[in-house]
Amino acid sequence: MASDDEKHADTEYLTTLERGLSVLRAFGRENPQMTLSEVAEVTGLSPAAARRCLNTLVKLGYVAKYHRNFLLRPEVMSFASAYLDSMSLGEIVRPHLQAVRDETGDSSSLAVLSGSDILYLVHVSTNRMVRLAAGIGTRFPAYATSLGRAMLAFEADDVRNGYLDTGEFASLTEHTVTSRAELEQVLMQVRRDGYSAVKDELDYGLISIAVPILDESGRSMAAINCSTSTSRVGLDELVRTRLPVLQNATRHIQAALRRQPFLVRSVHPA
Structure with missing residues (x-):
């Protein structure tokens, strides 16, 4: 900005x-x-x-x-509709997120960074009740989400450091990481691992894992995730069972987006 x-x-x-x-x-x-x-x-x-x-x-x-x-008034929705119609992002991404949902039973989403938040652009839900409902246009603070961490870890150094230097990191639960130094270490680990897994930090009972979608320079332009309840799966099982599924979907989405340069420029302008 x-x-x-x-x-x-x-x-x-x-x-x-x-x-x-x-x-x-x-x-x-x-x-x-x-x-x-x-x-x-x-x-x-x-x-x-x-x-x-x-x-x-x-x-x-x-x-x-x-x-x-x-x-x-509802007329403001025309702005979102214009973007979704002109970019056809949902048509490209949704089939792959649906495959993730069908294989894992978890909801699955694609989000981008928007200021200090993540912004959901595509979402595929399940019939299960969740504490925090999500959909297209939903925003959550990036630091407390797997999607946000997956993107921040693979952002340019100046963007990531700017976020850490200026961000306000409130405790959303007793497990939320709010220390700048600790968040920096978390993001370094995410970059080494290639994924982010978060449990009980955005809200109690929520667990998720996310993988970044990278541009040709290796910089994150978006991320996709699986999100479910801690009553269904623990952290170790989440990584073991969901990570390969997400990585497979990411490869397909990444390849599809790179064939649409205008779409890449839209979700992640230089």
Whole structure:
């Protein structure tokens, strides 16, 4: 993401567009509806700027107003639909994730790094109840997930170090690794092993294993995982039984993505 100095120096940069997008991103699970003052506080915008953005988004159909509260409308889904339709990522990846699901009985996903989070782009679920539901567009903090660690371990050194230097690592459970030094050691081990396995760190009762999808330079552009309940499988068995399945799916997905350069540039721009 561009720094403030870079934004000011770029005459092609539209601050008004940035403000409007920040308003859309302000809504989420914790704040599905907000007043004008709450939107201004979350986005850091002045009340006047937040009001102009909200009124514009209301007229465009992306935001609704009910009394004093603003909330998103379904029209915002058109942005995600446009990406999925134009990139055809699901068509390429989903058959391989379904094969993983069918062989292991676990849910399986593909995610990319997005800021300090992982962002799910393709997800294949099971009928089993899980504590944390996931789907396309779901975000989780990267440091506490197998997907995030698999990608960070194979990122460029400056990207990985920047994440470790600036990240805020909260304890999501008593098992969550939150020390920068310890996380760095964990990522070094993931790079040596070629996979990441996480148990009870994102939430109690969750266990997962992930493998990175690499570009031709050996840098991670995405990752896929298996995720299930600790009541079904232990860590050692997870690695023994799921890792070969994931590695096989990764080879197929990696080859398919490399045949689509525009898609690679989309999920992991240089």
